[in-house]
Amino acid sequence: MTTLTEPVFRGQLLRRAYGSGNRTVYAVHNATATVWPGDRIAVTGASGSGKSTLLHLMAGLETPTSGNRSWPGLGRSPDRDPASIGVAFQAPSLLSPLNVVENVELPMLLKSVPAGEARERAFAALVDLHVDDLAGKLPEELSGGQAQRVVLARALVSRPALILADEPTGQLDHRTADEVLQVLLETATTYGTAVVVATHDREVAAKLDIEWIMAAGSLIVPRAQTHQ
Numbered sequence: 001m002t003t004l005t006e007p008v009f010r011g012q013l014l015r016r017a018y019g020s021g022n023r024t025v026y027a028v029h030n031a032t033a034t035v036w037p038g039d040r041i042a043v044t045g046a047s048g049s050g051k052s053t054l055l056h057l058m059a060g061l062e063t064p065t066s067g068n069r070s071w072p073g074l075g076r077s078p079d080r081d082p083a084s085i086g087v088a089f090q091a092p093s094l095l096s097p098l099n100v101v102e103n104v105e106l107p108m109l110l111k112s113v114p115a116g117e118a119r120e121r122a123f124a125a126l127v128d129l130h131v132d133d134l135a136g137k138l139p140e141e142l143s144g145g146q147a148q149r150v151v152l153a154r155a156l157v158s159r160p161a162l163i164l165a166d167e168p169t170g171q172l173d174h175r176t177a178d179e180v181l182q183v184l185l186e187t188a189t190t191y192g193t194a195v196v197v198a199t200h201d202r203e204v205a206a207k208l209d210i211e212w213i214m215a216a217g218s219l220i221v222p223r224a225q226t227h228q
């Protein structure tokens with residue numbers, strides 16, 4: 001039976017290799033870490049150090065070359081229920097035929113939330129992220145920063161147990177970045193959501209409680225997080 005005291009993610013000696021032979025790159029090398037409900041984690045490190053690959057492994061979107069991972073606190077694997085993890089990744093991920101509000105309500109409809117409630121919650125998330133005026137627009141009509149906020153609204157709206165966000169404020173001005181991070185953290189507090197944010201921005205990292213550092217594929221985490 002699932003209890004609230006189980007981690008939402010556990011990875012042990014996770015590796016992800018690209019290429020083969022002497023061209024093999026270990027984007028992530030022997031990463032071991034645990035995420036507990038409500039954790040607020042920044043993943044920092046230089047460009048190319050493996051932050052995005054780590055988040056993709058944690059989301060179940062990449063298969064590890066070796067190592068084990070599990071999501072005990074989610075009750076089931078994200079392979080079977082994609083809506084239980086909210087993801088906000090760098091690659092354009094909004095569905096192009098759907099407008100903004102339809103994109104944001106989609107994870108809830110997949111979870112069988114009634115359509116009226118899904119629409120209401122989608123609007124509320126857009127209001128929180130100051131993009132409700134864009135509700136009827138198509139993804140191709142959005143700027144990079146607007147799309148980033150819509151993707152974040154979609155990640156938050158189904159109140160997942162775990163949100164993984166890759167540079168969620170990378171295309172935003174300073175003030176908007178602060179507001180967006182605030183919304184993310186408030187939502188996390190309200191719903192006990194664990195948040196893992198990959199970022200280059202020291203100010204963003206300073207607002208989170210725990211720092212994981214990626215260095216050339218190796219993950220350095222606070223000691224307490226490797227032994228639980």
Ligand SMILES: Nc1ncnc2c1ncn2[C@@H]1O[C@H](COP(=O)(O)OP(=O)(O)OP(=O)(O)O)[C@@H](O)[C@H]1O
Nearest residue numbers: 018019025026027046047048049050051052053054
């Ligand atoms: N699909 C892929 N095929 C081959 N190599 C890849 C692939 N994805 C990532 N890599 C390599 O793995 C390493 C880690 O990449 P990753 O995107 O995870 O780093 P990052 O820390 O997120 O970088 P950035 O901060 O620039 O987004 C890099 O050397 C990259 O070139």
